Amino acid sequence: MILAGNSLYRNIYGFFVGLLPDGLSWLGLVITGLILAFVFVNALMIFVAGVVYLERRVLGRFQSRLGPNRVGPFGALQPIADLLKMVFKEDVVPAAADKLVFAAAPIVMVVPALAMMAVIPYGKNTFVTDLNVGILFAIAITSVSSLGIFMAGWGSANRFATLGAMRGVAMLVSYEVPMLLSLVGVLLLGGTLSLVGVVDAQRIPFILLQPLGFLVFLIAATAEMNRAPFDIVEADSEIVAGYHTEYSGVKWGVFQLAEYGAMIVSAAVLVTVFLSGWQNPFVPQGWPQVLPSQLWFLLKVGLVLFLLIWVRATIPRLRIDQIMGFAWKILFPLALLNLVVTAVEVQLVPNPNTWQLWVLVAINLAVAVGAVVGFGAAFGRRRTNPTASVTLVSLQAEVVR
Amino acid sequence: MLDDYFRQYALLLILLGVATAMPIGLLLASRVAQTFGLRPYRPSPVKQETYECGVETVGGQWRHFNFRYYRYALLFLVFDVETVFIYPWAVHFKQLGLFALVEMFVFLGILALGWAYAWRKRALEWG
Numbered sequence: 001m002i003l004a005g006n007s008l009y010r011n012i013y014g015f016f017v018g019l020l021p022d023g024l025s026w027l028g029l030v031i032t033g034l035i036l037a038f039v040f041v042n043a044l045m046i047f048v049a050g051v052v053y054l055e056r057r058v059l060g061r062f063q064s065r066l067g068p069n070r071v072g073p074f075g076a077l078q079p080i081a082d083l084l085k086m087v088f089k090e091d092v093v094p095a096a097a098d099k100l101v102f103a104a105a106p107i108v109m110v111v112p113a114l115a116m117m118a119v120i121p122y123g124k125n126t127f128v129t130d131l132n133v134g135i136l137f138a139i140a141i142t143s144v145s146s147l148g149i150f151m152a153g154w155g156s157a158n159r160f161a162t163l164g165a166m167r168g169v170a171m172l173v174s175y176e177v178p179m180l181l182s183l184v185g186v187l188l189l190g191g192t193l194s195l196v197g198v199v200d201a202q203r204i205p206f207i208l209l210q211p212l213g214f215l216v217f218l219i220a221a222t223a224e225m226n227r228a229p230f231d232i233v234e235a236d237s238e239i240v241a242g243y244h245t246e247y248s249g250v251k252w253g254v255f256q257l258a259e260y261g262a263m264i265v266s267a268a269v270l271v272t273v274f275l276s277g278w279q280n281p282f283v284p285q286g287w288p289q290v291l292p293s294q295l296w297f298l299l300k301v302g303l304v305l306f307l308l309i310w311v312r313a314t315i316p317r318l319r320i321d322q323i324m325g326f327a328w329k330i331l332f333p334l335a336l337l338n339l340v341v342t343a344v345e346v347q348l349v350p351n352p353n354t355w356q357l358w359v360l361v362a363i364n365l366a367v368a369v370g371a372v373v374g375f376g377a378a379f380g381r382r383r384t385n386p387t388a389s390v391t392l393v394s395l396q397a398e399v400v401r
Numbered sequence: 402m403l404d405d406y407f408r409q410y411a412l413l414l415i416l417l418g419v420a421t422a423m424p425i426g427l428l429l430a431s432r433v434a435q436t437f438g439l440r441p442y443r444p445s446p447v448k449q450e451t452y453e454c455g456v457e458t459v460g461g462q463w464r465h466f467n468f469r470y471y472r473y474a475l476l477f478l479v480f481d482v483e484t485v486f487i488y489p490w491a492v493h494f495k496q497l498g499l500f501a502l503v504e505m506f507v508f509l510g511i512l513a514l515g516w517a518y519a520w521r522k523r524a525l526e527w528g
Contacts, residue, residue, distance in 0.1 A: 029408060033415030041419050087431050090441045095449040107424045114420035118413050128416055129409040136488065158451050170470055173477040180484045187491035245452055250431035254424050321527035328525040336509065347502050350495050
């Protein structure tokens with residue numbers, strides 16, 4: 001009985017089965033599914049509105065300006081104003097566009113983000129489904145968004161859009177590999193692919209046991225959601241707006257929904273896999289809890305989202321050759337290293353007791369710091385800046401003269 | 402009646418359906434708003450031109466694209482398929498024991514060799 005642990009499902013299903021006549025319990029399943037799906041899909045949309053507002057305000061703070069502050073108290077109704085504007089704005093479709101692909105691209109982009117809501121555990125016994133391949137499902141469905149990007153680029157029949165789409169697919173595909181490999185360490189430790197099970201498997205958050213894996217996953221996930229500093233897909237200083245150059249009105253709005261929705265669900269997966277999900281980080285399980293587990297989950301997701309906004313405000317956009325080189329030359333070997341170290345550790349200490357666990361934490365932290373410092377020393381060499389040396393030479397020439 | 406395992410997937414399927422219906426509904430609602438005149442629709446040949454910073458687009462969208470995109474696709478294919486083997490191994494690692502560990506290290510070694518070869522052949526360079 002897997003579903004017995006799902007209190008959301010159990011309660012709603014129990015309610016409807018009590019109402020329905022015998023033999024119609026499958027209808028109870030369908031109704032329960034529809035209610036859960038409706039609630040969670042809409043919850044993500046509302047969260048997107050919140051995060052868009054939050055990002056604009058926080059970015060404003062980072063850049064010493066106010067951000068939106070006109071609509072509602074502190075500008076909090078700005079996302080709703082934006083939504084109304086987008087729905088009632090003219091939807092311009094270029095004459096050269098492939099109409100069907102043009103219209104389908106935003107939908108293909110947004111469905112993966114919404115579908116991910118199914119497998120994430122939001123709290124103790126609070127989830128829609130507990131797939132036994134949850135992590136695999138989450139990764140598989142996020143990569144569908146690269147198809148959406150390419151459809152947008154193709155359908156627009158615009159060179160900027162096509163260029164953005166080509167770049168986007170190349171980047172997404174490259175960061176897929178380190179992302180997949182960085183999760184293998186978690187699988188080795190947890191021994192499960194279920195996102196619900198991986199929370200239970202975390203006696204201490206896996207970020208401590210997998211610092212390197214966490215780092216690789218965080219960077220790869222940032223790239224997968226096309227966020228700064230990896231936003232070459234829509235680099236406005238280079239290719240106008242990338243794949244959504246030709247989009248306007250409600251279709252553009254759906255693209256924004258997809259982008260921020262993917263950001264939120266990726267943060268949720270990150271929290272579930274590495275930050276012990278809905279567990280209280282200070283009070284161990286089984287002890288009396290003050291705050292509900294759902295609140296802890298939201299707090300952690302909020303923290304990760306803030307980190308992502310912070311990164312966006314701090315790090316400038318990378319060049320495409322730097323991005324591709326980083327994925328294949330640095331993240332890929334780091335992920336492999338993490339895999340090998342973790343596999344050896346799990347082989348040596350399959351069921352660590354508490355002090356063994358902390359020894360492993362120390363070893364893994366040392367490996368992570370060593371690897372990052374080592375790779376930094378190997379690749380981070382400061383190249384001699386040609387213009388600077390030319391200036392120096394000419395300055396010396398001036399001095400001699 | 403279906404057992405729990407299939408019910409999980411039934412719930413997922415229902416959520417997928419709702420997740421697909423929502424954005425389509427949003428687009429359709431906006432389209433319906435257009436028929437009622439709530440949303441403007443004034444197409445003109447100039448407005449529907451392909452955008453290119455104010456100049457007319459000459460030729461189609463498909464120019465020559467660099468070969469390197471294909472190279473990255475190949476690399477992705479090689480290294481992504483490998484995870485098909487790594488994932489089941491990782492999940493059941495504790496039951497499989499030392500033999501599987503050695504086997505996997507041999508596999509990863511071959512993989513790393515291929516990766517080093519690709520680097521040596523400058524397949525990882527952009528440009």
